[in-house]
Amino acid sequence: DTYLNPNYSFDNFIEGDCNRLARSAGFAVAQRPGLTSFNPLMMYGGVGLGKTHLVQAIGNYIMNHFDNKLVLYVSSEKFTNQFINSIKNNTLQDFTDFYMKVDVLAIDDVQFLSGKEKTQDTFFHIFNHLHQLGKQIIMTSDRPPRELQGLQDRLLSRFKWGLTADLQTPDFETRIAIIQKKIQSEGISIDYDVIEYIAHSVNSNVRELEGVIVSLMAQASLTRREIDVELAKNTLRNIVMNEDKEVTIDTIQEVIADFFQVTIADLKSKSRKKEVVYPRQLAMFLAKEYTDLPLKSIGYHFGGRDHSTVIHSIQSINLLMGETPDVEETLQKLRSYFK
Template identity: 55%
Template sequence: MAKTADIVWSNCLKIIKDIVEWQHYKTWFEPIKPVELKDYILLIQVPSQFFYEYLEEHYVNLLAKTLKRELGKDARLEYRIMVDSGNSNNKPLTMDIPANNIKTYSNNEMDFPLVINNPVKNPFVIPGLKKMQIDPQLNPIYTFDSFIEGDCNRVARRAGKTVAEKPGANSFNPLVVYGGVGLGKTHLGQAIGNEVKRLHPSKVVLYVSSEKFINQFQDHSRNNAINDFIHFYQLIDVLIIDDVQFFNRAERSQDAFFAIFNHLHQSGKQLVLSSDKPPKDLDGLQERLLSRFRWGLSADLQMPDYDTRIEILDKKMKNDGLDMPREVVKYVSYNINSNIRELEGALISLLAQSSLNKREIDLELAKKVLRNFVKTSSKEITIDTIQKMVCEFFDVPYDKLLQKTRKREIVQARQITMFLAKAFTKNSLKTIGEHFGGRDHTTVIHSCQTVKDLMDTDSLFRENVMELQQKVQLAAM
C-alpha cells in the first residue's frame, strides 16, 4: 500500500504523542495538517508564522527523527503557513517554505500582506536603548496590593491574579473586565501587567488604550506599513487593551485586531480586555470579534459597597501618610457611592480645603466640601420615619419607645431618636417631644446632650449613632 501524507503524518504523531507532554501535543501538533507527500518530502500546514518558528526552535529534531523513521534518511519536511487576512471575503493566504528556503505566496488580495524579511518597527521604543525593547506602558502605582477587594470586584480581581500568575496558561483567555466609569478597569488591567512583569520578567507585556491602537493603525496605514504594525503586536506575550468599545468606530482597526487576536491566542499568549459593557451588549463590533471575546471569562466591576469604600479611603490615606477622624471617613464613604474616582476626588478636595484654610478636618468641613459631590436631598425625613428606623436597628417595639420606662435599652433608643429628629428634621423641640408620648422640649434637650456626651465616651455607642445617621442620610437621597 502506497504511503500518503495522512498516513505518514499519522504514524509520526503516534511517536510524538508518547514523547511530548499532553498539553504541548495538543497545542503544537494537533493543529498541524498534512497537505502533500511528494517523493520523500512531506508538506505540512501550520496556522501561523509564529507556529512555524516555534516548531523549528523547539521540535525540529523530533520532527526530523520521526519523519526519517517513516520515509528514510532522505526525508525532508516543508511548511505551508496560513495567515488570516482579517477579511472573511478573501481566501486565506498561504506561504510555502520549501527546503531551499525560497518563499512563495498565493492570494495577493490579502488585506495585510506578510513580508518576512522586513524589520519590525516598534512604536513603543524606549529612547537610549540600542536593541529593540518594548515599553510596557505600565504605571507602577497600579498593583494588586492597592486594588481593594470587595463583593463588587472579587471575581474580576481573583481572575486577574490567576492570569498574572499563569499568563496564557489558564482558562481566562481572553479576560474581559467590564464596568462603568471610575470602577477600576484601568487599575486592574495595569495591575495584571505589573504582576506579570514581577513574576515573569522575560514576558513581553504591553498595555494600550483602544484609542492609541486605532491611532497607530491609522498612522501605519497612511505610511503603507500595516505589515509592521501587525508584526509588532504579534511579538507581545501579554496584551492589555483598555476600552475596546471604541473599536466600534474603526472598522479596519477591527480587522487588524482580529488578525492580532487570532495569532496571540493561537500562540498561547494572554489577552486582557476592558470595556464599559459586557461583550454581548457591545454595539458596532464585528460578530467574529465578539465571539472571541466570549471564549474566556467576562467579569464585571460594580459600584463598591460601603465597607469597601471605607477600605479604599483607609488604603489611600495610609499610602499618602494622611489621617482623618473616623467619623469623617465614614461620612465621606457613605455619601460618595457612585465610583472610586469620585471617592478619591472628594478626599483630595477635603485635604485641599483643610490645607488652604489652615483648618483641622472635621465633620463640619466634610459636609461643606461634599456639597459639590452629593446631590441635594429630594426627600423630607419625618420623625415617624426616624422612629421606625431606630426601632428596627435596636429591635425595640415601636410602642415601647413612647412609654415611660427606665429600661436602659429603651431610654437610649428614645434619646438617639430625639437626637436624630433634631438633626434631620425641621421640627421644633416641642413638636419632637410630642411625638414621644407628649414629652416637653426640656426632655428633648437633655436627650440630645446625653447622646453627645455618650458619643465622646462610649465608642460602641458612637458607632451605632454614626451608622443610624448614615441610614437616615441614605433615606433622604
C-alpha cells in the same frame, strides 16, 4: 498610554464583593499568563470602577515576576490611532508585527473600537495570532460584550472564549476600605466618623471617591483646618454644586429604593406586589428619561426583564399620570434628587 503605570498594583487594589471575581481572575492570569482558561480575560464595568487599575496591575505583576515576558498595555484609542497612522505611512506590517510578538496584550476600553471596521479587522488578526500561540489577552470595556454594538460578531464570539467578569459600584464596606487605604497612602489620618460620612455620601465610583479625598485635603491645608465632618460637608457641597452629575441607572434605583423604602433587590425581583411594582415602574420610567440606555439594557438592570416589559412599565406610568396628579408630584420629588 502604551506603557504600564507602576503605581497600579494588586497591593493597592481593594477587594470587595463588587470586584472579587474580576480581581481573582486577574490575579490568576497574572500568575500564569496564557496558561489559565481565562483567555481572553474580559473585564467590564462603568467609569471609575477600577478597570484600568486592574488591567495594569496584571501587567505590572507579570513584568515583575517573569524575566522574559513582553507585556504591552494599550488603550483602544491609542491602538486605533497607531493603526490609522500605519496605514498612512505604509507601515501596517510593522504595526501588526509589533503586536504579534508580545506575550501579554492588555487592551483597555474596547468599546472604543465600535464601528471602526478596519481597526477591528486588524485586531481580529492580532487576536487570533496571539491566542493560537497561547499568549495572554486581557481586555476591558465599559459594558458587557453583548451590549457592545458596532463590534463585529466574530470578535464578540472570541471575547466569550475566556472569562468575562464585571466590576460593580463599590458597596459601603469597600468604600470605607478604599478611603482608608487612600488616606493612609497620603500619610494622614482622619477620624472614622469623617470616613463614614464620605462613604455614605459618595457612592458612585472610586474615581469620585478619590477626588473627594484630594479636595478635602486641599481644603484642609488651604484653610488650615482640621479634617472633620463639617469640613467634609463643605467640600462635598462644593464638589456637587460644581458638577453636573450624570444620572445612572444605579443612582435611580438607589433613590427609588430609599424613597419607597424597598430594596434594590425588590426592584430587580419578580415580585408582583403593588408596593414593589409601582416603584419599579417609576424607576424604569426615570431610567428612560435620564439615561440613553436602550430599553433592552434598562430591562437587563431590572432583573433581566425584556424590553417589552420596560415599554409596558413606561406606558403604565403615563396612564397613571392621566388618572391622578399624585404621580406627577412624586416624579417631581424624585427628579429633585437628580439635580
